[in-house]
Amino acid sequence: MxxxxxxxxxxxxxxxxxxxxxxxxxxxxxxxxIGPNGSGKSTFFNxxxxxxxxxxxxYIEFDGHDITFTPPHEIASYGLSRTFQLxxxxxxxxxxxxxxxxxxxxxxxxxxxxxxxxxxxxxxxxAIKEEMMExxxxxxxxxxxxxxxxxxxxxxxxxxxxxxxIAMKPKLLMLDxxxxxxxxxxxxxxxxxxxxxxxxxxxxxxxxxHILKVVMDTCNSVTVFDHGQKIxxxxxxxxxxxxxxxxxxxxxxxxxxxxxxxxxx
Amino acid sequence: MEKFKSIIRDYPFIAFIIAFVILAFVPSVVxxxxxxxxxxxxxxVNIVVAAGLNIVKGYCGQVTVGHVGLFAVGSYTxxxxxxxxxxxxxxxxxxxxxxTAFFGVAMGIPSFRLEGxxxxxxxxxxxxxxxxxxxxxxxFRSTFGISDIPTPSLMGFNFDSxxxxxxxxxxxMIIAVYFSFSILRSGVGRAFMSIREDPICAxxxxxxxxKYKILAFILSAMFAGAAGAVYAHMPPGYIHPNNYTVxxxxxxxxxVVLGGLGHIWGGIxxxxxxxxxxxxxxxxxxxxxxxxxxxxxxxxxxxxKGLGGFIDRYFLEKRFKKKxxxxxx
Numbered sequence: 001m002x003x004x005x006x007x008x009x010x011x012x013x014x015x016x017x018x019x020x021x022x023x024x025x026x027x028x029x030x031x032x033x034i035g036p037n038g039s040g041k042s043t044f045f046n047x048x049x050x051x052x053x054x055x056x057x058x059y060i061e062f063d064g065h066d067i068t069f070t071p072p073h074e075i076a077s078y079g080l081s082r083t084f085q086l087x088x089x090x091x092x093x094x095x096x097x098x099x100x101x102x103x104x105x106x107x108x109x110x111x112x113x114x115x116x117x118x119x120x121x122x123x124x125x126x127a128i129k130e131e132m133m134e135x136x137x138x139x140x141x142x143x144x145x146x147x148x149x150x151x152x153x154x155x156x157x158x159x160x161x162x163x164x165x166i167a168m169k170p171k172l173l174m175l176d177x178x179x180x181x182x183x184x185x186x187x188x189x190x191x192x193x194x195x196x197x198x199x200x201x202x203x204x205x206x207x208x209x210h211i212l213k214v215v216m217d218t219c220n221s222v223t224v225f226d227h228g229q230k231i232x233x234x235x236x237x238x239x240x241x242x243x244x245x246x247x248x249x250x251x252x253x254x255x256x257x258x259x260x261x262x263x264x265x
Numbered sequence: 266m267e268k269f270k271s272i273i274r275d276y277p278f279i280a281f282i283i284a285f286v287i288l289a290f291v292p293s294v295v296x297x298x299x300x301x302x303x304x305x306x307x308x309x310v311n312i313v314v315a316a317g318l319n320i321v322k323g324y325c326g327q328v329t330v331g332h333v334g335l336f337a338v339g340s341y342t343x344x345x346x347x348x349x350x351x352x353x354x355x356x357x358x359x360x361x362x363x364x365t366a367f368f369g370v371a372m373g374i375p376s377f378r379l380e381g382x383x384x385x386x387x388x389x390x391x392x393x394x395x396x397x398x399x400x401x402x403x404x405f406r407s408t409f410g411i412s413d414i415p416t417p418s419l420m421g422f423n424f425d426s427x428x429x430x431x432x433x434x435x436x437x438m439i440i441a442v443y444f445s446f447s448i449l450r451s452g453v454g455r456a457f458m459s460i461r462e463d464p465i466c467a468x469x470x471x472x473x474x475x476k477y478k479i480l481a482f483i484l485s486a487m488f489a490g491a492a493g494a495v496y497a498h499m500p501p502g503y504i505h506p507n508n509y510t511v512x513x514x515x516x517x518x519x520x521v522v523l524g525g526l527g528h529i530w531g532g533i534x535x536x537x538x539x540x541x542x543x544x545x546x547x548x549x550x551x552x553x554x555x556x557x558x559x560x561x562x563x564x565x566x567x568x569x570k571g572l573g574g575f576i577d578r579y580f581l582e583k584r585f586k587k588k589x590x591x592x593x594x
Contacts, residue, residue, distance in 0.1 A: 049469055076471030084469075090462035092527065100452075101459040105471035107452040111480075117447030119275050125451065143589055146581055168471060 002027045002172055002204050003048065006059040010047055010228075017043045018054075019228040025172075030198070030205045032219035032236070034212065036248055040228040041208045042085055045174050049082045050075045063171060077105045081170035083161045085177050085208075091150040095141060098149050098160055099132045102167030132167060138200075139163045139193055155186045159193070166197055174206045179214060187211060191218055216240065224248065281443045288435050292428050302428035306499055308540045309438035310492045315520040315532030316445040317488025322518075323527040324454055325481035326461025327376045328385040330514055331392025335372065335486045337509035339365045339493020341399055344411040344504050354417030354433070354498045361494035362487050368395070369486020373479045392514065400506040410505030414497050430500055437495050441488055442533065448484065449529050457481055458527065512554060516543060519557040522564050525571025534572050 003025040010018040018040045025031055033041050046052045048060060050072035060068045067075050081102075090098050107128070109121050136142045139159045144152060152160060158178060165173060178194065179187045191214055198205060209215050215222060216236040224232040224239060226248040232239050239245055254262065273280050292302055314336055321327050342364045343357035352360075375387040399405045416425045417433055424430045448454060456477050459467035464474050497504050516539060524535025539557070546553055568575055 051465060051469065071473075072468040073471050073473045076469060082469055084466060088463045088466035090459055090466070092462055093458050097455055097458065101455045101467070101472075102470050104452060104456055104459075109452075111453060114451035114453050115444055115448055117277055117443065117451075121447070121451055122275060122277070128452075146584065164470070 001025065001061070002063055003206075004061040005048070008044070008047060008058045008060060009055040010043055010052060010058075011055060016228050018047060021225075021228075021230050023223065023230065025204065025206065027171075027204055028202070029221060030207065030219045032215035032222040033206060033208045033225065034210070034215055034222060034239075035225035035231075039225040039248075041225050042176060043228070044225065045082060045176055045206075045208070048075075049080060049174065076168065079168075079171035080174070081165045081168050081172070082174040083165045083176055083178065085180070087157055087161050089149045089157055089161060091148070093149060094146055095149055095152070095160060096129065096132060096136065096145040099136060099163050099167050100128060102164035103128055103132065105168045135163050135167060138197075155182055155190075158182065158190060162190075162194065162197070166201065166203075169201060170203065172204045172206070176208050177210065178207065179209060179211055187214060194218075277446065278443060281439055285435070285439050288439070289432065292431055296428070299427050302426075302431045304540070304544055305431055306427060306434040306495075307544075308537055309434040310496045310499070311517070311520060311536040311540050312438050312533050313441045313488050313492035313495070314517055315524065315536040316442055317485035317492070317532075318517055318521050319524075319526070319528075319532035320445060320449065320457065320488070321481045321485040323521055323525070323531050324449060324457040324461060325478060326457075326527075327373075327478060327481065328381060329372065329388040329482075329485075330385045330511075330518070331372055331388035331390070331395075332485070332489055332517055333509050333511070333514040334392030334395035335365050335368055335489035336493045336496070336513070336517075337392075337395055337399060337506070338368045339490035340497040340504050340509070341405055341411075341493075342490070343494040343497040344414055345405065347414050348406070348411055353415060354494070357498070358437075358491065358494045361497075362490040365486045365490025365493065366483050369482045369484075369489075370479060372486065373482025376478050376482065377475055389511075393511070396506055396509050399509075405506075407506055410503055411497075412501075412503045414502030414504070416498055416500050416502065425500060427500055430498075434495050434499070437491055441491060445488070445532075446529060453477075453480075461527065515554060515557050515561075519560050521571075522561050523571055525573030525575075528571060528573030528577065530573045531571055538572070 001024050003023070005021060005023040008018055008021040008023065009016065021044065033044070035041050043052070047054045050067065050070055054060065054068060058068060059066070062075065062080055063078055065078050067078065090101065093101070108124055113121055133142060133145060136145055139162060141156060141159055141163065144156065149157070149160060162178065175194070179190055182190060194205070195218065197203065207215065207219065219236060221234060222236050222239045223230060224245050231244045231248060232242045296302055314332065318332050321329055339361045342361040346352045346357045346360060372388055372391050376384055379387055400407045405411070416423060416430055418424065424433050456467070456472045459470065459472055460474055460477055468474050520535035520539045521532050522535070523538060524533065525531035543553065546556060564571060
């Protein structure tokens with residue numbers, strides 16, 4: 001198991017944003033997470049990546065490390081990378097610097113070498129830059145490398161955030177609504193790039209997405225959250241026919257008798 | 266030319282040696298009187314402070330208004346070490362740097378919890394506290410200031426006049442700028458910038474935010490400490506608490522803002538321009554604060570990336586046009 005949570009809980013005051021979730025994810029899987037707004041999908045991401053501290057009694061394990069109370073930067077160094085729903089782009093940095101800052105956990109030299117400015121450093125920096133330029137041209141942003149990230153269009157920003165998350169060569173990549181606000185053509189293009197990157201880097205993926213077509217087409221398995229609880233899990237086909245899921249998304253399925261009663265009012 | 270460029274790229278310090286040689290000839294070739302050497306020394310001191318301030322404010326994005334306090338710590342460490350122990354420049358400079366680094370840690374700790382204007386208030390308090398501590402105690406000779414701090418001498422040669430002290434301040438400046446360049450162009454500079462842009466995302470990308478924040482404060486404090494020591498030993502070797510007030514802080518800030526926050530040349534360009542303007546406007550001393558305050562406001566309004574960013578922009582647009590053949594929107 002690459003990622004495992006046991007009894008994962010988080011409450012904000014009286015609100016239980018995440019309530020005793022057991023979650024397991026094997027390597028090389030593409031897991032989709034769906035659920036209505038406010039069901040705890042993003043909270044789950046924030047708990048796993050260490051941005052929020054989970055409540056006592058929770059347990060999170062990633063790649064053999066207990067990361068329940070580990071600070072986020074250490075979790076990242078174990079090989080867990082994520083994107084944010086609101087992108088959190090480094091607006092005032094150039095595109096190439098954005099991607100290179102994602103490389104941070106893999107930077108090979110020590111701080112002191114950087115202060116002295118040894119030749120080794122500049123060689124390594126150039127190698128990093130070349131590698132990152134390759135990544136940028138893979139996602140199709142190589143021409144914009146020197147521009148500020150704030151000057152990119154919405155679709156390009158999504159690609160840049162993706163490239164930045166991949167730069168650290170993660171074992172697990174968690175994408176929080178990667179396709180939000182994209183046109184259908186762009187969504188297809190983005191998913192194609194994500195799949196190519198998965199093959200190239202051997203990633204395991206967790207994708208939160210509201211576009212059900214994307215989830216049903218690309219994911220091996222789907223987990224459904226509602227009110228901070230896991231209400232269903234399985235292959236896309238299984239989840240689609242699950243009554244609890246349909247209830248959470250569309251409301252209760254009624255038989256004829258109930259329907260007549262409801263309409264008679 | 267290409268070969269020369271690649272040598273500089275591999276061994277950047279060669280460029281600094283060249284700069285050193287060129288600057289070494291400036292006094293004898295360009296300067297016409299001693300006052301200009303004195304002014305040049307002031308410019309170099311300000312460059313060191315501004316380069317340090319650019320690390321913490323421009324790159325790491327931590328708004329600090331207490332930097333002049335760290336500058337004062339550097340000066341007064343050198344001053345008191347001379348006053349009570351009779352130590353010379355070569356000993357007081359490294360000690361001043363180390364002592365100021367510790368004060369930098371103290372100044373940086375509030376940044377774990379505060380940001381933006383609140384951090385500015387906290388550091389303003391810190392800087393003022395340092396100045397008041399120096400001012401209200403006979404230990405630091407507050408009333409009269411510490412005078413006759415000796416100039417350094419090396420192998421029998423005494424750097425006792427402004428045109429000789431020029432070489433000391435220039436050397437310190439070049440070394441400081443070299444360090445700031447290598448720090449900011451490496452992964453460390455990138456980590457600072459990510460923290461400025463978005464600390465949460467930086468943490469998720471594997472950057473230890475607290476460590477790098479405090480590192481930025483320590484580094485910039487060391488720059489301020491070095492500048493302070495150089496300033497204290499500058500002939501005629503006189504320091505007084507009145508030289509470390511908020512007014513000086515505004516000047517330092519104006520330097521960094523005008524030069525370009527987060528631009529690698531930012532502090533340097535700003536320090537040169539502002540120091541010269543400051544000197545030229547001495548007769549209008551009543552309005553100096555107004556001038557620098559206006560400079561900050563107008564720069565932020567109309568040239569948010571400062572002079573450095575303005576120049577960069579010009580070349581970037583040219584290159585982008587050449588590459589893609591289109592006008593950037």
